[in-house]
Amino acid sequence: MVMFMFLVVALAVVVAAVTLAVVGGGEGATGPLPEASPERLTDPLPPDRPIGRADVEHLRFPLTARGYRMADVDDALGRIAAELAERDARIADLESALAGAQAAAHVRLDKPAREDER
Numbered sequence: 001m002v003m004f005m006f007l008v009v010a011l012a013v014v015v016a017a018v019t020l021a022v023v024g025g026g027e028g029a030t031g032p033l034p035e036a037s038p039e040r041l042t043d044p045l046p047p048d049r050p051i052g053r054a055d056v057e058h059l060r061f062p063l064t065a066r067g068y069r070m071a072d073v074d075d076a077l078g079r080i081a082a083e084l085a086e087r088d089a090r091i092a093d094l095e096s097a098l099a100g101a102q103a104a105a106h107v108r109l110d111k112p113a114r115e116d117e118r
Helices: 002-023 053-057 070-117
Strands: none
Touching: none
């Protein structure tokens, strides 16, 4: 029974010593463990120019305990979605302008032919 009590006390002392070492049981020479800075996206999407295919292919997110940082992924997806919407709008404008120019060209080509027939 004495041996059992000795082991329990020894275990308690070891657990207390490890806890104090991890938590930083005082402002000694080493102090508490330093705070680890969170990993951030090291090479974000370029803010000064449109996003290209290579930018998206080279985009890498830092890993966390549960996968990726949601804020980094949300920011990147939001930026990509905004640029795609801008490009879609620009393409629609250019297609509309092209259709208008083609219609105007057909009208100009048709008018002289009709005047020659008269």
